[in-house]
Amino acid sequence: MMLVELTAPPIEALPVAGLRTHLRLGTGFEIAEDATETAALAGFLRAAIATIEARTGKVLLARQFRLRLDDWRDPEGQPLPLAPVTAIERVEIDDGAGRITVAAPDTWGLQPDMQRPMLVPRGAWLPGVPDAGFATVTFSAGFGAVWDAVPDDLAHAVLLLAARYYEDRGFEGNALAVPFGVSALIERWRAVRVLGGRGVSRKRA
Known part of the structure; x- marks a missing residue:
């Protein structure tokens, strides 16, 4: 399995102003609202x-x-590895020799689920996927295009973690640490990763 992110959220969708306010309240330091600082804060948020x-497996x-x-x-x-999936745009079958067949949209559909959406x-x-071939599924996922669409607990967890990254910048030893408060906020969203699905893989020519 190979999962590739095709698009990234624009900087306008990131809660840069919210992080700036959070840092100001947390540390008492004023943060200059210039392009360099905005880019840095966006990086911590990303x-x-x-x-x-x-x-969490949630987008x-x-x-x-x-x-x-x-x-x-x-x-x-076929279980999809991320949620919530909002749309499946395309399903393609490659025969392994470069010949690609686009599956007709009326032959497949999306079964929405917050934990385990499925094609x-x-x-x-x-x-069917030929023995030497592979299947490609292009889909969209996410709570929404704007930050207000993100559930409050996940949004707050992001701000807390981004602030931690900001405060610990330059100290690589802390880069992977997730504070307990963040873990508590995201706990209910975590799903057991069972990407394997329900059955056993069966190639069909």
């Missing part, structure tokens, strides 16, 4: 968002992803 997403801000699979785990339904067939099975 790092915090990536950490929260990695620990905070909407963006597009591409999932490549050697085969479906189960032809009756499901409209008929009996998902399209």
Whole structure:
């Protein structure tokens, strides 16, 4: 399995002003609102968002992803590794020789779920994947395109973690530490990662 992020949230969608206010209240220092400082704060926010997403499997801000699979785990339904998935744009089958077939949209659909969304067939099975080939699923996921769409506890966890990264900048030993308060905020969103699906992979020519 290979998952690639195709798009990234624009800086305008990041809560830079909220982090600036949070830091001001937390430390008492004024933060200059210039381009350099804004870029730095955005970087801490992106790092915090990536950490929260990695620990929960939830995509905070909407963006597009591409999932490549050697085969479906189960032809009756392929679990997707992120949530919430808002749309599946395209399903493609590559025969391994460079010939790509786009599966007709009326042959598959999205089964939404906050923990385990799935690509499901409209008929009996998902399209067959040749032995030397692979399947590619392009989909969009995220709570929304703006920060206000992110659940409050996850949004607050991001601000706390970004502030920690800001305060610990330059100290690489603390870079991977997640404060207890952040862990407590995200705990209910964490899902057991069962990417394997329901059955056993079966190649079908």
